[in-house]
Amino acid sequence: xxxxxxxxxxxxxxxxxxxxxxxxxxxxxxxxKVTMEYPENxxxxxxxxxxxxxxxxxxxxxNEHACTACGICMMNCPNGTIRVISVSIETEKGKKKKILxxxxxxxxxxxxxxxxxxxxxxxxxxxxxxxxxxxxxxxxLVHQLNKPGSKLRDKKK
Amino acid sequence: xxxxxxxxxxxxxxHLDIFFRNxxxxxxxxxxxxxxxxxxxxxxxxxxxxxxxxxxxxxxxxFQARLGPNRLGKYGSIQSIADMIKxxxxxxxxxxxxxxxxxxxxxxxxxxxxxxxxxxxxxxxGLQAVDFNMGIVYLLxxxxxxxxxxxxxxxxxxxxxxxxxxxxxxxxFISYELSAAFALMTVVVMTGTMQLSEIVENQRYAWNIFNGxxxxxxxxxxxxxxxxxxxxxxxxxxxxxxxxLTAGYHTEYSGMQFGFYYLAEYLNMFIIAAVATTVFLGxxxxxxxxxxxxxxxxxxYIPSYVWFIGKTAMLVFISLWVRWSFPRLRIDLLLNLxxxxxxxxxxxxIIAMVVTVLAGWTLTGLFPNIFGITP
Amino acid sequence: xxxxxxxFILAVAIALFSVLAVTSKRIIRSAIYLLxxxxxxxxLFLMLHxxxxxxxxxxxxxxxxxxxxxxxxxxxxxxxxIVDRRTNRKVKSSMLLSFGGLIVCGYIIVQxxxxxxxxxxxxxxxxxxxxxxxxxxxxYQFLLPFEAISLLLLACIIGAIMIARKEKSVESTDNxxxxx
Numbered sequence: 001x002x003x004x005x006x007x008x009x010x011x012x013x014x015x016x017x018x019x020x021x022x023x024x025x026x027x028x029x030x031x032x033k034v035t036m037e038y039p040e041n042x043x044x045x046x047x048x049x050x051x052x053x054x055x056x057x058x059x060x061x062x063n064e065h066a067c068t069a070c071g072i073c074m075m076n077c078p079n080g081t082i083r084v085i086s087v088s089i090e091t092e093k094g095k096k097k098k099i100l101x102x103x104x105x106x107x108x109x110x111x112x113x114x115x116x117x118x119x120x121x122x123x124x125x126x127x128x129x130x131x132x133x134x135x136x137x138x139x140x141l142v143h144q145l146n147k148p149g150s151k152l153r154d155k156k157k
Numbered sequence: 158x159x160x161x162x163x164x165x166x167x168x169x170x171x172h173l174d175i176f177f178r179n180x181x182x183x184x185x186x187x188x189x190x191x192x193x194x195x196x197x198x199x200x201x202x203x204x205x206x207x208x209x210x211x212x213x214x215x216x217x218x219x220f221q222a223r224l225g226p227n228r229l230g231k232y233g234s235i236q237s238i239a240d241m242i243k244x245x246x247x248x249x250x251x252x253x254x255x256x257x258x259x260x261x262x263x264x265x266x267x268x269x270x271x272x273x274x275x276x277x278x279x280x281x282x283g284l285q286a287v288d289f290n291m292g293i294v295y296l297l298x299x300x301x302x303x304x305x306x307x308x309x310x311x312x313x314x315x316x317x318x319x320x321x322x323x324x325x326x327x328x329x330f331i332s333y334e335l336s337a338a339f340a341l342m343t344v345v346v347m348t349g350t351m352q353l354s355e356i357v358e359n360q361r362y363a364w365n366i367f368n369g370x371x372x373x374x375x376x377x378x379x380x381x382x383x384x385x386x387x388x389x390x391x392x393x394x395x396x397x398x399x400x401x402l403t404a405g406y407h408t409e410y411s412g413m414q415f416g417f418y419y420l421a422e423y424l425n426m427f428i429i430a431a432v433a434t435t436v437f438l439g440x441x442x443x444x445x446x447x448x449x450x451x452x453x454x455x456x457x458y459i460p461s462y463v464w465f466i467g468k469t470a471m472l473v474f475i476s477l478w479v480r481w482s483f484p485r486l487r488i489d490l491l492l493n494l495x496x497x498x499x500x501x502x503x504x505x506x507i508i509a510m511v512v513t514v515l516a517g518w519t520l521t522g523l524f525p526n527i528f529g530i531t532p
Numbered sequence: 533x534x535x536x537x538x539x540f541i542l543a544v545a546i547a548l549f550s551v552l553a554v555t556s557k558r559i560i561r562s563a564i565y566l567l568x569x570x571x572x573x574x575x576l577f578l579m580l581h582x583x584x585x586x587x588x589x590x591x592x593x594x595x596x597x598x599x600x601x602x603x604x605x606x607x608x609x610x611x612x613x614i615v616d617r618r619t620n621r622k623v624k625s626s627m628l629l630s631f632g633g634l635i636v637c638g639y640i641i642v643q644x645x646x647x648x649x650x651x652x653x654x655x656x657x658x659x660x661x662x663x664x665x666x667x668x669x670x671x672y673q674f675l676l677p678f679e680a681i682s683l684l685l686l687a688c689i690i691g692a693i694m695i696a697r698k699e700k701s702v703e704s705t706d707n708x709x710x711x712x
Contacts, residue, residue, distance in 0.1 A: 011498065011502075018483070022478060025220055025481055026478070028222060029219050029478075031222050032222070033224050034222050034223070035218075035223050035224040037224070037227070
């Protein structure tokens with residue numbers, strides 16, 4: 001007899017819990033949808049600053065950057081994405097000096113590991129969060145990071 | 158009691174019938190009409206499947222706080238047409254060491270049983286292809302053929318996942334068919350007929366679910382549960398449990414062969430909802446109150462097929478709601494539910510219904526002035 | 533004319549699949565051919581307006597027994613293997629048996645063909661009439677056989693439960709596990 005009452009009450013508790021579950025999903029049905037409709041919401045889109053999308057070399061208003069062409073980023077890159085091409089010039093004082101000619105970074109083979117940014121002794125390169133990097137030609141993925149005509153920023157004394 | 162029904166199709170259909178009978182010899186007239194009916198049913202089958210697939214994706218997305226398909230057409234409305242074109246032009250992959258004949262025959266069992274059940278449903282006033290005297294038994298009969306297709310698909314695929322899925326499906330189907338049949342028989346006890354048109358006509362003033370109150374509501378719930386189990390819909394989708402069996406019995410199928418299973422699954426969901434509508438919720442009959450002619454007239458302005466589709470859509474929505482609320486059952490719990498709960502409850506319920514009917518406790522019996530068919 | 537065509541299609545299907553069912557070398561295919569035979573027979577009932585018989589034929593044979601057949605075959609050892617264990621003696625004896633069966637059936641058909649014809653009705657049989665016939669006690673009513681068969685089936689179910697039941701001690705521990 002006891003097992004019979006247990007059987008009957010079991011049915012009702014089961015029904016109750018099922019209805020409770022359906023209540024939860026019913027509320028979920030009317031919640032605000034989290035989907036972001038991407039091309040339409042470009043204006044309001046918020047991408048986290050931590051997002052690593054494209055490697056850039058910040059230039060200041062005098063078209064100067066901080067890269068000393070030491071090549072540490074190139075050496076630390078795990079799959080050879082960065083090429084630092086330097087040239088030797090002579091300064092006015094007659095010293096030989098190595099300056100940056102081209103800092104080339106291949107978007108296509110970068111794994112966004114951030115090692116280059118971490119190891120850079122002069123903090124010359126950073127990742128920005130501009131994620132729309134798709135192009136139709138693979139050659140366009142190879143970026144030259146230093147702007148034409150730019151030069152090394154003088155160290156502050 | 159003749160209401161003005163401007164949007165019904167009965168007039169158009171009888172005009173067509175008269176036109177064919179006047180212009181063709183009797184044999185050809187009936188042949189042409191049969192073919193027209195066949196084409197209409199098949200077209201409706203495909204169109205309803207497309208709509209259901211779109212609705213399912215959209216509702217599913219809403220339950221998961223997503224938006225669902227929203228790129229192709231307004232609100233993604235022609236997404237399923239694109240999917241249909243894709244599946245039609247896909248390659249059918251031939252698999253080594255399968256039983257060729259059974260492998261290619263299996264989808265047709267499933268789709269045939271589904272189309273046959275679909276054809277017998279009364280979609281509206283005068284929109285029923287066949288009206289058998291034993292309508293409900295016919296529906297149960299043809300839907301019982303589908304499981305053979307599932308079993309054969311599982312076996313002939315030469316794949317252990319398919320085989321496990323098929324065995325589960327067999328056990329599940331045999332069990333739950335009983336409950337579905339008993340739940341429908343409970344209503345047959347009350348209506349005293351199995352003819353679908355008569356069942357609909359009898360529900361003019363009181364839907365069966367109200368007419369039979371407690372036993373009818375229990376039967377309705379049991380029918381929905383076992384209907385879902387019969388058609389392998391979640392949370393009873395063990396035969397195709399993605400997590401464990403890749404896709405269950407249709408793992409090895411591709412292209413339109415898979416499309417048949419896909420179509421049949423969605424249409425079976427529709428058929429279960431449509432049968433529940435017809436038997437419990439008044440079918441295509443508009444909501445009517447006895448003695449309130451103006452109200453009834455307004456209700457009749459909405460054509461009967463819209464009523465039918467509306468009620469069915471509500472049940473389909475409930476089916477999806479259930480699907481996204483509950484986790485999948487384990488096989489032993491599934492069989493427990495049927496044999497230890499649904500079937501005993503059903504047997505008690507059918508006796509309760511007999512008592513209700515004999516004692517005159519149905520709404521039509523208690524209040525013949527409000528709910529009775531005859532004035 | 534249409535009925536004639538459909539009848540011939542069904543008849544050819546029945547004959548063809550019957551032969552295939554016994555000659556096929558794969559047991560699972562035999563089962564499927566048998567299923568086709570049963571469904572085609574149901575089609576004959578449908579042509580005769582015996583809708584209830586059609587429904588019962590399809591539900592019981594195609595939906596019930598054939599599904600159990602197929603599942604039972606799945607459980608056998610290597611169901612898809614091509615078996616050919618026909619010996620001369622087996623062929624001879626089965627031919628003799630089937631010839632005998634043909635004679636008996638043919639005799640019955642020839643003797644009763646006129647009588648059967650008078651049973652065939654032009655209108656659709658009503659479910660209510662069948663129900664009254666099943667549960668009535670008068671002439672041509674079948675309450676007694678109906679109840680006898682249900683008793684038999686009940687005995688079968690109880691027997692099956694007795695066979696499938698586990699030992700008491702094993703059962704109790706199992707239930708404990710499930711309850712957790």
